[in-house]
Every structure is written in C-alpha cells, then in structure tokens.
Amino acid sequence: GQQLNQSPQSMFIQEGEDVSMNCTSSSIFNTWLWYKQDPGEGPVLLIALYKAGELTSNGRLTAQFGITRKDSFLNISASIPSDVGIYFCAGQLYSGGGADGLTFGKGTHLIIQP
Amino acid sequence: ETGVTQTPRHLVMGMTNKKSLKCEQHLGHNAMYWYKQSAKKPLELMFVYSLEERVENNSVPSRFSPECPNSSHLFLHLHTLQPEDSALYLCASSQDWGQELYEQYFGPGTRLTVT
Numbered sequence: 001g002q003q004l005n006q007s008p009q010s011m012f013i014q015e016g017e018d019v020s021m022n023c024t025s026s027s028i029f030n031t032w033l034w035y036k037q038d039p040g041e042g043p044v045l046l047i048a049l050y051k052a053g054e055l056t057s058n059g060r061l062t063a064q065f066g067i068t069r070k071d072s073f074l075n076i077s078a079s080i081p082s083d084v085g086i087y088f089c090a091g092q093l094y095s096g097g098g099a100d101g102l103t104f105g106k107g108t109h110l111i112i113q114p
Numbered sequence: 115e116t117g118v119t120q121t122p123r124h125l126v127m128g129m130t131n132k133k134s135l136k137c138e139q140h141l142g143h144n145a146m147y148w149y150k151q152s153a154k155k156p157l158e159l160m161f162v163y164s165l166e167e168r169v170e171n172n173s174v175p176s177r178f179s180p181e182c183p184n185s186s187h188l189f190l191h192l193h194t195l196q197p198e199d200s201a202l203y204l205c206a207s208s209q210d211w212g213q214e215l216y217e218q219y220f221g222p223g224t225r226l227t228v229t
Binding site: 004042 | 116118147154155156157159170172204205206217218219221222223
C-alpha cells in the first residue's frame with residue numbers, strides 16, 4: 001500500500017522560532033491534509049490542499065502541495081507554547097474508480113522550550 | 115470541539131470481555147470511519163460507512179465488529195481481544211464518501227487497554 005515518510009520525527013525548538021516539516025510519498029496523491037493532535041485528543045484538521053502547487057495559509061501556518069504531487073510541507077511561523085503537539089500529514093488518491101482512504105504519516109512531535 | 119463525540123474515553127477490558135465503543139457526530143455528515151492509532155505507527159483505517167452501508171473493511175480481525183444504525187451513530191463491538199489490540203480508537207466523519215476527498219473530522223478517541 002501507499003506509505004508516507006514524514007520528517008522530522010520530532011523537533012525541539014525555542015519559542016518564537018519558525019518550524020518546518022514535510023511529507024514525501026513514492027506515489028502521487030490528489031489531496032494532502034495536515035492535522036494536529038494534542039495529548040488525549042483526536043487529530044484536528046489544520047489545512048487541506050487540493051491542487052498541485054497550491055500554497056495555503058491558516059494564520060501562522062502555511063502548507064504547500066508539491067508540484068510532483070508526491071510531497072507536501074507545513075511551516076509554522078513564530079511558534080508559541082500552544083503549538084506543542086503531534087502534526088500529521090495525510091494524503092488521498094482518488095480516481096474514476098472511487099476514493100481510497102486517507103494514508104497518514106507517522107507524525108512530527110513538536111516540543112517547544114521556553 | 116469538532117462535533118464528533120466518543121464514549122467511553124477510557125476502557126480497560128479483559129481478553130474474555132465484550133464491550134462496545136460508541137461514536138456520534140452532530141455535523142450532518144453521511145460517512146463515518148473507525149481508525150486505530152498505536153504508538154509509533156501511522157493511523158490505520160479500519161472501517162468506513164457511507165449512508166449506513168459499510169464501504170471499506172481493511173482486513174480487520176473479526177473480533178472487531180462495526181455497526182452503523184444511522185448516519186449519526188457508529189459503534190465498534192469488541193470481543194475476545196488481544197493485548198496487542200490496546201490502542202487509541204478514533205472515530206471520524208465526513209460529508210460524504212466517494213469520488214473525491216471530503217475532509218474528515220475526528221472525535222477525541224477511546225483509549226483501550228486489554229489486560
């Protein structure tokens with residue numbers, strides 16, 4: 001099946017720093033999603049990307065859908081303590097035969113040091 | 115608050131017990147999902163229901179039995195589980211399921227421990 005490689009696995013940064021994480025795949029996707037999961041909670045959707053090359057922002061978050069359709073990145077600017085959590089990328093491929101389920105990366109654990 | 119609720123939030127059960135997980139969505143969505151989240155592994159899709167019909171079953175052992183009585187409710191019935199089934203079980207919903215992606219909204223999950 002499809003697999004996503006998400007990196008880095010974890011990040012230790014100082015408050016106020018910018019953050020960058022990415023996902024790559026050996027196969028193409030039609031859609032990329034980025035989720036954040038806080039401890040004891042389910043993932044919350046941050047950004048959805050639907051077109052190759054698309055660049056979308058949500059506050060301090062910016063995500064891009066790679067031109068090759070095999071990768072996506074998420075940037076967080078000026079990190080704050082509440083940004084701590086696990087960030088997941090997810091991709092979906094759909095064709096005339098119907099949609100496949102979402103394929104998730106293993107997550108990037110973001111830790112912010114005051 | 116995503117509009118998807120799950121109960122119980124925590125469950126400890128023995129291998130011979132029978133229990134059920136419940137999910138309810140208040141978003142008017144037509145598709146609902148069960149995922150399993152284990153430590154250091156990606157989320158694994160278990161079941162998909164669209165308009166109360168099961169449309170996907172990803173080779174899940176029969177000791178997990180889903181039920182979707184209507185488009186707002188989804189259950190996962192558990193029996194004779196194994197310790198390796200201990201995980202966070204997440205429910206999600208989306209507007210529809212089919213030819214294109216509809217964004218999925220997750221509940222808070224049920225933390226299951228099998229002893």
